[in-house]
Amino acid sequence: MNNSKISAKIDKFVNETILEENIENIVGDRFGRYSKYVIQDRALPDVRDGLKPVQRRILYALYRLGMFSTKPYKKSARVVGDVIGKFHPHGDTAVYDALIRMSQDFKMLLPLIDVHGNNGSIDGDPPAAMRYTECRMSKYAELLLQDINKRTVGLIPNFDDEELEPIVLPSKFPNILVNGATGISAGYATDIPPHNPDEIIDAVLYRINNPKSTLEDLLKIVKGPDFPTCAIVHGIDGIRSSYETGRGKIIVRAKAEIESTKTEHKIIITEIPYEVNKAILIRKMNDMIIARNVDGVKAIRDETDRQGLRIVIDVRKDANPDYILDFLYKTTELQSNYNFNMVVIHKGRPMQMGLMEIIDAYIGHQKEVITNRSNFELAKAERRAHIVEGLIQMVSILDAVIRTIRNSQNKRDAKENIMINYGFTEIQAEAIVMLQLYRLTNTDIFALRTEANELEQQIKSLKNILSSEKALLKTICEELKATKALISQPRRTQIEEEVSTIKVEQRELISKEDVMLIIT
Known part of the structure; x- marks a missing residue:
């Protein structure tokens, strides 16, 4: 083939496959997609559990590995590898940095990770490499993950569709306010200070019991930020405006x-x-x-x-x-400004929210979590009650049932014969053929009747939660009070109502020295 034919084919290919487009449109579209990804999946926390995706994935990986606060430590490198291999398709450094930050008690009011080894310092010293440190969940992280095995939150496929990961964690306390958050994304940034857990939970309880409450009511409970490094906040006007709009400035002094x-x-x-x-x-x-x-x-x-x-x-x-x-x-x-910028992901979009809006979003999340858990537990209780009913019914015809099982060829045949001859359901028949004979003593029959009564009460209670808004909110309040007892701690940061004025007299700072003045 000569060069002219090759050139003609190349020209034809170019004309058919290359589209002319304004670069502004191309860059705008591509950057828009990138921005959306960074905002939703990298840099900003979800208002419901207060976690960025990488933090949520680290905690879920620890949960999957069984690394609870009462279990032995395991190498941080193992955790990081599990996170990037299953859930977070990014660099290991970013994952380890996020893990370390969640363990630092000068960054987090309630550290979510318990690290054994050098995890950095307030002097800015870097942590030891991940091959040296070990970690596990803290007791506070366990509260964020509690009941996740009861279908309380939705699961979505991971990046390669081989695993499932939670969209959000159940979060037994308002982590977004208790531990705060900081992050920078494309076009957005967030800075939410930590708060005292007792005050925040009390504010949530007050809001539940007083739906028409105002910001002024909540400010009587939430005094202001509560920093891990303590210090003193000067001026409540900055606190009030920050909580009202989600944006503001306060003065923090050593x-x-x-x-x-x-x-x-x-x-x-x-x-x-x-x-x-x-x-x-x-x-x-x-x-x-x-x-x-x-x-x-x-x-x-x-x-x-x-x-x-x-x-x-x-x-x-x-x-x-x-x-x-x-x-x-x-x-x-020694004196610095802290700039509130309470930007969070709410319903899939970045939003700047005030204190009341964040608390309302958390209450809405807890309603959904408790409802999902109640549905799960109700289905489980009704299934068990159905089985117990069959076992109790079987006792009155025990000899006949045993004879039927003996005359059957195998387990499947025994199940079918029991269902046909005595009217048991498939679930009840399965439980009967799996029952061990020693369970048929008088003691165990009494235990079955006791269990049946307990299941009846549990089913009644769960149905009440699912049918009554009042019962649902009461359950949320009871669980928040129990959580408060576990994470309660005294306020660290002192709040001064007025901003004290600093007057610097330069002459007071100049040393007294003998000088020689020559006039000519």
Whole structure:
């Protein structure tokens, strides 16, 4: 074939397969698809369980592996491999980073992962490699997964259609508010602070019992964020506006005390704002001292140990420690702003939601979870009640039934004969032929009658939950109270109603030195 024929074929192929299109349309369409994926499946948490997909997949993988809080630790690498192999088709680093974050008690108010080994620090130190650390679920994670085996939530195929994974977790407590969330996606970002679990559960209970309650009512219960690193929040106006719209700003300040002796002053810092790197904070303060931006500071020491955080600033006796502390608040991350941006996935779409909307969404989720669980348990109880009824009925004709089984050729034949001769259903006949003879004592017959009565009461209770909104809400409240007893803890972050003003007198920070002035 000559070159001209080849060229003609190539031209024909190009003309038939290449479409002319404006690049704006192509890029816009492709980026739109990418954005939708990142928003829904990577970066933003679901309002119902407060988890991003990678976090949910890690917890579900731990559940599947049986790595509960009472079981031995297993290698983190094993968990990461299971997650990326079955549920999360992305890099192992992203999965391990998410796992580590869920274990850090300076990031999470209720850590969901229990890591054995180096899981990083508030100084920004990286965790040990996944081949060295071990992990398992914490008791708090178990509460998020409780009843998942009772068809409480929907399951969808994983990326290769070989496994099923949950769309959302049952979530026995409002994790989205208790542990908060942070993430950045295409066109959206989220920053939800952690909150005290007692206050949040009390707010949910109040909202259930008072459907017409207002934000002001809830603010009497939820005082504000409760950070793992404690610190002090200044100003309730920022809290109120943030909870109303889902967007706002609050001031978070380190907790410091001044101790004075005859020879010097000490500024002792025991709590720092959330998400502040302690090592970087100390380095910046040291840089300011070296640059002589603040005078009177002799040294800064990090005395943090297992007892807690402690930064000590030694101040000369002739310097004013109050002015120095105010200056450090103003110029370092000893005081920082926390920006609320409560963006979550709700009904498959990113939404900015206030406190009341998030609580209402959680209540709606719990209604669905309890309804699904009740349907599952009702079907199971009715099936068992039907079997027990057949076993009790069999006792009165026990000899005839045994004779029928003996005269049958096999198990299948015995089942059919029992069904034909005595009117038992297939389910009852299956239970009868599988019954061991020792179960036919007087004690076990009494136990069957007792079980039948208990099943009758259980079925009645479950039907009441499914038919009555009041009974459903009562069940949710009872379970929330039980959960609160398991996760209750005192508030860590102090709330100050007013924003205290910081006044820095520069002349107070300038050291007194002898100078020589020459005038000519």
